[in-house]
Amino acid sequence: MLSLNHFLLLGAVLFSIGLYGALSRRNAVAILMCIELMFNAVNITLVAFARFLAPAATASQSLAPVSTVGQVFTIFVITVAAAEAAVGLAIVLAIYRTRRTISVEDVDLMKW
Amino acid sequence: MESFSIEYLGLIPLFPLLAFVIIALVTRPLKRLSAYLSILAVFASLLVSAWALYSLVIAFLSHASGEALVKELTVTWFSVGGVALPAGLILDPLTAMMLIVVTIVSFLVQVYSQGYMHDDPGYSKYFAFISLFTTSMLILVMANNFLQLYIGWELVGLCSYLLIGFWYHKPEAAAAAKKAFLTTRLGDLGLLVGILIIYFTTHSFGFAEIEHEIKVGALSGGLLTVAMVCVFLGAVGKSAQFPLHVWLPDAMEGPTPVSALIHAATMVAAGVYLVARTFEMFAASPDQQALLVVAYVGGFTAIFAASMGLVMNDIKKVMAYSTISQLGYMMMGLGVGAYAAGVFHLFNHAFFKALLFLGSGSVIHAVHDQDMRNMGGLGGKLKITFVTMLFASLALAGIPPFSGFWSKDEILAGAFEKDTLLYIIGAVAAFFTAFYIFRAMFMTFTGKYRGAPAHDSHGSAGGHGHDSVHASASPEDELRAKVKEHASGHGEHGIHESPWVMTVPLILLAIPSLLSGLLGSPFMGMAFQSFIEKGAEVHEELNYTVMMSSIAIAVAGILLSSLVYYFKIIPANLISRPLPWLHAFVLNKYAMDDLYGWIVNSVVLGASRAALWFDQYVVDGIVNGVANLVGAAGGALRKVETGQIPNYGLAIFAGAVVISAVLIISGSTL
Numbered sequence: 001m002l003s004l005n006h007f008l009l010l011g012a013v014l015f016s017i018g019l020y021g022a023l024s025r026r027n028a029v030a031i032l033m034c035i036e037l038m039f040n041a042v043n044i045t046l047v048a049f050a051r052f053l054a055p056a057a058t059a060s061q062s063l064a065p066v067s068t069v070g071q072v073f074t075i076f077v078i079t080v081a082a083a084e085a086a087v088g089l090a091i092v093l094a095i096y097r098t099r100r101t102i103s104v105e106d107v108d109l110m111k112w
Numbered sequence: 113m114e115s116f117s118i119e120y121l122g123l124i125p126l127f128p129l130l131a132f133v134i135i136a137l138v139t140r141p142l143k144r145l146s147a148y149l150s151i152l153a154v155f156a157s158l159l160v161s162a163w164a165l166y167s168l169v170i171a172f173l174s175h176a177s178g179e180a181l182v183k184e185l186t187v188t189w190f191s192v193g194g195v196a197l198p199a200g201l202i203l204d205p206l207t208a209m210m211l212i213v214v215t216i217v218s219f220l221v222q223v224y225s226q227g228y229m230h231d232d233p234g235y236s237k238y239f240a241f242i243s244l245f246t247t248s249m250l251i252l253v254m255a256n257n258f259l260q261l262y263i264g265w266e267l268v269g270l271c272s273y274l275l276i277g278f279w280y281h282k283p284e285a286a287a288a289a290k291k292a293f294l295t296t297r298l299g300d301l302g303l304l305v306g307i308l309i310i311y312f313t314t315h316s317f318g319f320a321e322i323e324h325e326i327k328v329g330a331l332s333g334g335l336l337t338v339a340m341v342c343v344f345l346g347a348v349g350k351s352a353q354f355p356l357h358v359w360l361p362d363a364m365e366g367p368t369p370v371s372a373l374i375h376a377a378t379m380v381a382a383g384v385y386l387v388a389r390t391f392e393m394f395a396a397s398p399d400q401q402a403l404l405v406v407a408y409v410g411g412f413t414a415i416f417a418a419s420m421g422l423v424m425n426d427i428k429k430v431m432a433y434s435t436i437s438q439l440g441y442m443m444m445g446l447g448v449g450a451y452a453a454g455v456f457h458l459f460n461h462a463f464f465k466a467l468l469f470l471g472s473g474s475v476i477h478a479v480h481d482q483d484m485r486n487m488g489g490l491g492g493k494l495k496i497t498f499v500t501m502l503f504a505s506l507a508l509a510g511i512p513p514f515s516g517f518w519s520k521d522e523i524l525a526g527a528f529e530k531d532t533l534l535y536i537i538g539a540v541a542a543f544f545t546a547f548y549i550f551r552a553m554f555m556t557f558t559g560k561y562r563g564a565p566a567h568d569s570h571g572s573a574g575g576h577g578h579d580s581v582h583a584s585a586s587p588e589d590e591l592r593a594k595v596k597e598h599a600s601g602h603g604e605h606g607i608h609e610s611p612w613v614m615t616v617p618l619i620l621l622a623i624p625s626l627l628s629g630l631l632g633s634p635f636m637g638m639a640f641q642s643f644i645e646k647g648a649e650v651h652e653e654l655n656y657t658v659m660m661s662s663i664a665i666a667v668a669g670i671l672l673s674s675l676v677y678y679f680k681i682i683p684a685n686l687i688s689r690p691l692p693w694l695h696a697f698v699l700n701k702y703a704m705d706d707l708y709g710w711i712v713n714s715v716v717l718g719a720s721r722a723a724l725w726f727d728q729y730v731v732d733g734i735v736n737g738v739a740n741l742v743g744a745a746g747g748a749l750r751k752v753e754t755g756q757i758p759n760y761g762l763a764i765f766a767g768a769v770v771i772s773a774v775l776i777i778s779g780s781t782l
Contacts, residue, residue: 023758023762031758104756108755
């Protein structure tokens with residue numbers, strides 16, 4: 001039987017993979033993908049908490065969800081993530097057009 | 113008195129102020145209208161002033177005296193932090209006399225200026241400035257407190273600056289304006305310090321209150337003397353007394369009517385007025401030390417300036433030194449306690465010296481030159497100018513019954529009673545005065561014309577530009593001026609009397625030069641002095657020794673002058689040939705300008721250089737050191753900012769880990 005901890009572990013593993021990728025990759029598109037990965041890890045965690053810890057669920061032992069706050073939150077995260085991806089990719093594209101590269105190492109105009 | 117309300121006094125400066133504003137804002141392009149407006153305004157002021165004087169005279173003649181002849185109006189201008197600053201008007205005989213002098217001279221000078229400035233490009237501006245000056249001077253003389261007087265005092269200083277530098281495109285005029293402004297500022301600083309000392313001890317600005325406070329002992333002893341000497345320092349600057357006299361001769365760079373109005377009749381007399389207005393305070397100083405300072409500074413200035421007047425060749429410079437000398441006389445008169453005599457001399461001097469200046473202006477207008485060595489024989493051509501100036505010269509020299517005699521004689525009599533040394537100084541100065549003014553008259557109006565002949569007159573364009581009424585800026589203007597001169601036939605035959613707008617004021621000023629002295633003569637019971645002293649009885653015993661000797665001195669001066677410059681029996685270089693250095697020394701104004709130049713150049717500039725070094729190396733060193741330290745710290749720390757997003761992300765992650773670890777270890781549950 002899958003318990004809450006399994007889902008949380010999955011979320012943590014996914015999040016760590018995404019974080020590692022976001023910090024270590026040089027390719028801007030790859031970084032964006034890793035960020036998506038972290039979003040999804042969070043989504044899994046949110047849904048899992050909603051499923052297992054929502055008050056109605058624990059009280060009635062029935063699997064029918066009563067409170068949908070966690071799920072709605074997840075939908076919001078997905079929506080925002082989609083927008084973020086669109087903006088992020090647009091920026092990457094713009095950088096590519098002007099600088100002919102999408103390596104974040106080369107985009108360091110902010111440094112001293 | 114009942115017919116004239118003190119509130120009307122406020123109207124007097126209002127008219128010229130309105131004229132100034134309207135000319136400056138509206139009628140500037142319409143030069144004739146500007147002049148008429150300005151003259152009309154001052155004429156209105158003149159009428160109100162005459163009314164004010166009339167009301168006082170009526171009261172005086174009906175034997176009112178003391179406070180009955182004084183009207184005051186004081187309101188609180190504004191108060192700040194518990195200090196109420198007053199604004200107020202005073203109408204007493206002294207103010208009424210000053211009002212009438214200022215408005216009459218200003219009116220006549222403005223009428224005259226129409227002719228003198230007739231084709232000056234700054235015609236409207238000139239009348240605007242003159243109106244502003246008249247306003248300021250009127251504010252000054254009707255103030256009943258130090259604060260308002262000081263405002264008027266600075267305003268007339270500003271107007272003086274503007275009008276001396278009226279032809280600002282001439283470097284000498286610009287320099288003279290600056291010199292006048294800075295030199296008088298030095299005195300004004302003294303005045304300010306004096307006012308503040310008085311204020312902090314008596315807590316009052318009003319003259320009457322201060323006099324009362326001094327009587328009850330709020331300010332006395334050495335501090336009072338110091339305060340009054342500081343106030344006198346202001347008068348020294350404004351009235352061109354030694355050692356701050358150096359600006360007045362240079363101020364002759366301004367238009368001649370300005371010299372007549374500001375630098376002869378009114379503004380320079382403001383210093384004398386100030387001492388007269390605060391006379392009670394001066395007299396209250398222990399042993400009258402403050403008055404003694406006034407007397408000696410005045411006496412020394414009188415003889416010092418007169419001696420320079422002896423050698424000057426520029427007609428306006430002679431008048432300038434004469435003015436300084438006569439102002440010294442007034443100061444001496446006040447200083448020896450002959451209060452009414454000093455004021456009386458101010459009154460007489462205003463008319464005859466304004467006349468002398470306007471007459472000089474008329475001569476300059478005719479010959480386009482200021483150097484008396486290039487004049488001569490003008491008496492036949494400029495008849496009105498000659499006769500009117502002769503009146504003024506006789507008044508200045510002190511020949512009865514001309515006005516100057518009565519007041520000067522009374523000052524000398526006052527000095528004679530008080531201090532023999534001052535009397536001798538005054539007598540010698542009187543001799544010099546008679547000599548130099550007739551030297552100027554003889555050199556200008558008698559003998560043969562020594563100027564350039566008709567065809568060469570254009571060659572001496574330097575003289576032309578010196579006090580040029582054309583003030584031509586462009587070559588075209590120069591050419592037009594020349595053509596015009598040629599058409600009118602310049603040179604000796606082209607010299608003609610000035611237009612009536614210039615001669616009528618001369619004639620009108622000649623009348624008081626002859627008669628104003630009689631007001632204070634024994635024939636009229638010293639009416640003027642009694643009036644000025646607010647109806648007090650003036651002793652009428654005459655010092656015939658002094659009177660006879662002053663007539664003798666004046667006649668001797670004129671005679672000697674005629675022997676040298678008219679009959680030419682005594683060579684003019686009798687003294688200058690064996691003692692050339694003395695002549696050069698006096699001609700160089702006793703090297704006072706050089707001395708001040710040296711002081712400024714070595715002492716002031718030296719101190720400035722030291723301050724500059726301190727500023728550059730010490731102050732800047734500290735400031736720059738701090739800045740460099742901050743910069744270096746920043747330079748070291750900025751390496752942290754790599755610009756690499758993963759680095760920042762790692763830092764955020766590391767930070768989150770550390771915070772989490774701390775929270776977990778400390779067992780906190782957020």
